[in-house]
Amino acid sequence: MVFHLDKCIGCHTCSIACKNIWTDRKGAEYMWWNNVETKPGTGYPNKWENQEIYKGGWEKNKKSVSLKGTGKSKGLGNIFHNPYLPKIDDYYEPFTYRYANLTNSPEGDDQPTARPVSQITGKNMDIKMGPNWDDDLSGSHDFAQQDINLESLSQAEKEAMFQLEQMAFFYLPRICNHCLNPACVAACPSGAIYKRGEDGIVLINQEKCRAWRMCVTACPYKKAYFNWNTGKSEKCILCYPRLEAGHAPACMHSCVGRIRYLGVILYDADKIEEVAGSSEANLIDRQKEMLLDPFDEEVIKQARKNGIADSTIEAAQKSPVYKWVKEWNMALPLHAEYRTLPMLFYVPPLLPVMASLSNQDNQQQEKIHEKGKQWNVEWIYDTSTDDLWSSIRQVRFPVKYLASLFGAGDERKITQIIEKLMAVRIYRRWKTVGDITETKADKTLEKAGLTRELADNIYRLTTLAPFEERFVIPPAHREEAVEMMKDTGVHKGSVGFKI
Amino acid sequence: MNFLNTFLFIVLPYISLAVFLTGTLYRYKNAKYSYTSLSSQFLENKKLFWGSQAFHWGIVFLFFGHLVGFLFPKTVIAFNNQPVRIMIIEGAAFIAGLLTLFGILVLIIRRLTDARLRKVTTKMDWTIEGILLLEIVLGIFIALSYRWGSSWFASVLSPYLKSIFTLNPQIQAINAAPLMLKLHIAGFFLLLILIPFSRLGHLLLYPIRYAWRPYQRVIWYSNRKKILK
Numbered sequence: 197m198v199f200h201l202d203k204c205i206g207c208h209t210c211s212i213a214c215k216n217i218w219t220d221r222k223g224a225e226y227m228w229w230n231n232v233e234t235k236p237g238t239g240y241p242n243k244w245e246n247q248e249i250y251k252g253g254w255e256k257n258k259k260s261v262s263l264k265g266t267g268k269s270k271g272l273g274n275i276f277h278n279p280y281l282p283k284i285d286d287y288y289e290p291f292t293y294r295y296a297n298l299t300n301s302p303e304g305d306d307q308p309t310a311r312p313v314s315q316i317t318g319k320n321m322d323i324k325m326g327p328n329w330d331d332d333l334s335g336s337h338d339f340a341q342q343d344i345n346l347e348s349l350s351q352a353e354k355e356a357m358f359q360l361e362q363m364a365f366f367y368l369p370r371i372c373n374h375c376l377n378p379a380c381v382a383a384c385p386s387g388a389i390y391k392r393g394e395d396g397i398v399l400i401n402q403e404k405c406r407a408w409r410m411c412v413t414a415c416p417y418k419k420a421y422f423n424w425n426t427g428k429s430e431k432c433i434l435c436y437p438r439l440e441a442g443h444a445p446a447c448m449h450s451c452v453g454r455i456r457y458l459g460v461i462l463y464d465a466d467k468i469e470e471v472a473g474s475s476e477a478n479l480i481d482r483q484k485e486m487l488l489d490p491f492d493e494e495v496i497k498q499a500r501k502n503g504i505a506d507s508t509i510e511a512a513q514k515s516p517v518y519k520w521v522k523e524w525n526m527a528l529p530l531h532a533e534y535r536t537l538p539m540l541f542y543v544p545p546l547l548p549v550m551a552s553l554s555n556q557d558n559q560q561q562e563k564i565h566e567k568g569k570q571w572n573v574e575w576i577y578d579t580s581t582d583d584l585w586s587s588i589r590q591v592r593f594p595v596k597y598l599a600s601l602f603g604a605g606d607e608r609k610i611t612q613i614i615e616k617l618m619a620v621r622i623y624r625r626w627k628t629v630g631d632i633t634e635t636k637a638d639k640t641l642e643k644a645g646l647t648r649e650l651a652d653n654i655y656r657l658t659t660l661a662p663f664e665e666r667f668v669i670p671p672a673h674r675e676e677a678v679e680m681m682k683d684t685g686v687h688k689g690s691v692g693f694k695i
Numbered sequence: 696m697n698f699l700n701t702f703l704f705i706v707l708p709y710i711s712l713a714v715f716l717t718g719t720l721y722r723y724k725n726a727k728y729s730y731t732s733l734s735s736q737f738l739e740n741k742k743l744f745w746g747s748q749a750f751h752w753g754i755v756f757l758f759f760g761h762l763v764g765f766l767f768p769k770t771v772i773a774f775n776n777q778p779v780r781i782m783i784i785e786g787a788a789f790i791a792g793l794l795t796l797f798g799i800l801v802l803i804i805r806r807l808t809d810a811r812l813r814k815v816t817t818k819m820d821w822t823i824e825g826i827l828l829l830e831i832v833l834g835i836f837i838a839l840s841y842r843w844g845s846s847w848f849a850s851v852l853s854p855y856l857k858s859i860f861t862l863n864p865q866i867q868a869i870n871a872a873p874l875m876l877k878l879h880i881a882g883f884f885l886l887l888i889l890i891p892f893s894r895l896g897h898l899l900l901y902p903i904r905y906a907w908r909p910y911q912r913v914i915w916y917s918n919r920k921k922i923l924k
Contacts, residue, residue: 263910267910268905268906271905272902272903272905272906275901275902276747276748276751276752277736277743277744277747277748278736279744281736281737281740282737283737283738283739283740284737284738284811316738316811316814317810317811317813317814318814319810377911378911381910381911381912382910382911384905385902385905386900386902386905387902387904387905387908387912389912390912390913390914391911391912391913391914392913392914392915392916393913393914393915393916393917394915394916394917402728403727403728404727405731406730406731406732406897406900406902407731407732407733407734407897408732408734408902409734409736409737412737422734422737424735424737424738424815425815426731427731427732427733427734428728428731465913468911503917673917
């Protein structure tokens with residue numbers, strides 16, 4: 197999976213598509229398997245990135261990695277009370293409104309109102325928190341400024357960032373990462389959670405879940421949710437019934453900005469433990485090394501030997517994810533330092549970083565506070581291509597911040613990608629507008645490590661790629677799976693076209 | 696009275712064992728989904744810490760105490776031949792009893808006072824909590840009134856329970872037992888009956904296998920063994 201953050205417009209269509217299909221049920225009202233956060237922000241549940249509170253993910257030990265807040269001893273010992281479990285209020289209390297009042301109220305002197313009611317207790321309530329309460333930086337003091345990723349910045353940098361004239365943000369859509377080293381699977385005492393071999397989807401067997409709720413703690417992304425009504429944990433299932441029928445997951449299918457890409461990645465599963473335990477500086481590179489070249493004869497041979505269908509290998513060769521992550525090196529995992537080896541990669545955003553007060557608008561420039569000017573140092577790659585991109589010097593988003601999200605702290609990881617994104621833009625600008633010289637365009641490409649051909653490909657997949665190039669989904673070979681289930685009658689009507 | 700005793704200590708135990716065994720197995724086979732601890736920690740966390748920790752650790756200790764007395768009566772009696780030892784066992788059990796009582800009281804108050812929790816509490820939950828409270832209170836009073844239970848449990852109750860399992864029920868000893876003890880025993884069999892029909896089923900499912908299973912789990916739907924052969 198790849199999410200191209202430059203293209204996300206923050207419309208929440210993905211969240212709604214997901215909610216309508218999967219979590220519009222009692223006990224699941226508060227769940228957003230797919231949610232879109234504003235960054236900087238504390239996200240959903242509140243402060244989920246702060247593992248000092250929630251103790252999610254893995255930490256390095258001498259041999260490899262161990263679970264931070266769960267695991268065998270902690271999981272079995274804390275089974276009567278899990279000290280690191282988020283509460284419903286860390287998400288929000290789900291609510292609806294008494295809409296019927298609007299039409300059923302008797303005639304009177306006042307306008308009828310639709311009061312909010314709790315979807316748990318059914319009683320009137322005051323809404324204190326909701327999904328995306330901090331959307332578009334609202335309530336910055338309580339949310340955006342508490343973002344733990346800002347910790348790496350200096351006080352002055354932080355203050356400058358929240359100056360009105362300087363404020364910038366971007367959207368971070370999140371679903372389950374379907375990790376290679378999933379902490380939720382490892383933390384489940386019942387063994388109810390598993391990764392599907394065929395497609396890597398991480399699922400919770402509802403029949404085996406016993407509400408020991410360790411997965412909620414273990415997932416550092418807080419993407420395992422506890423259904424308080426059924427007493428079972430639930431999570432994103434990557435719309436597997438849709439996938440098996442060849443459709444893209446609902447969130448991806450409905451994406452207005454077309455930011456999402458889905459494809460097969462072949463990887464070397466034997467390396468998982470070793471890679472998860474590598475040093476923080478190497479984590480991302482090592483993870484990428486695990487992802488195998490689907491054109492490599494040796495890889496194809498081994499994949500076939502392991503029972504991977506030819507159609508799956510073919511899909512891996514056409515995978516847009518492989519292009520973004522491996523070929524072009526333009527996508528990074530979110531918070532690799534949690535060591536779950538997430539398989540959702542993000543192309544970091546260029547626009548909020550680069551967009552600045554335009555040079556022409558001197559009035560605005562003058563308004564910048566001293567502190568703001570202090571912040572105008574070259575935090576980011578300067579493409580040095582005359583005036584057009586000189587505003588880079590006035591970047592609004594410290595790369596350090598992005599590095600804390602996507603680079604496991606390594607700024608170079610981000611700037612490399614920003615360089616490429618910029619180079620493609622400059623190259624396209626030369627091609628379509630023509631106010632940049634050809635040599636300049638080529639020079640920029642070269643500097644970013646791209647060729648014209650690569651830039652064309654990147655441009656195509658970014659902007660023009662139709663559905664079947666963005667989602668390359670191999671046949672699920674249900675016929676084989678069905679054989680395994682022995683009694684097909686049991687599953688009749690439970691999967692397939694109905695959904 | 697004799698009829699009642701026969702019913703409570705011969706008929707009821709067999710009914711409850713039969714219902715417990717068939718019920719839990721049937722449920723495990725046919726309604727596996729219904730097995731869950733239905734944790735309410737997600738809705739209320741602070742009081743649960745005190746209630747759940749105290750109750751669970753207390754009752755686990757007491758359960759295994761009773762079990763040891765039942766399974767190894769001679770060992771217990773032999774162990775108890777020194778007053779110091781008996782004091783230690785009984786003292787520990789009594790503290791566990793108080794801990795359990797404290798726990799269940801917190802849990803009951805918690806469920807009574809929290810609006811969210813009332814929504815996830817069923818009549819069966821209240822029934823179980825009521826019986827448990829009664830059992831714990833009775834147990835504490837028995838410990839206080841009829842001293843050195845660890846010894847007389849081993850010598851009086853253990854043979855009775857054994858007689859039930861050997862299909863040769865002997866209830867003379869129970870007939871002569873005080874009312875509190877009778878109620879305590881009858882309450883246990885009642886709880887046993889309710890296990891298949893309530894959330895109590897979770898006590899059979901403590902995930903001990905987790906201790907030795909590998910952390911990661913991958914399931915293939917295609918026949919891997921055939922492929923990798």
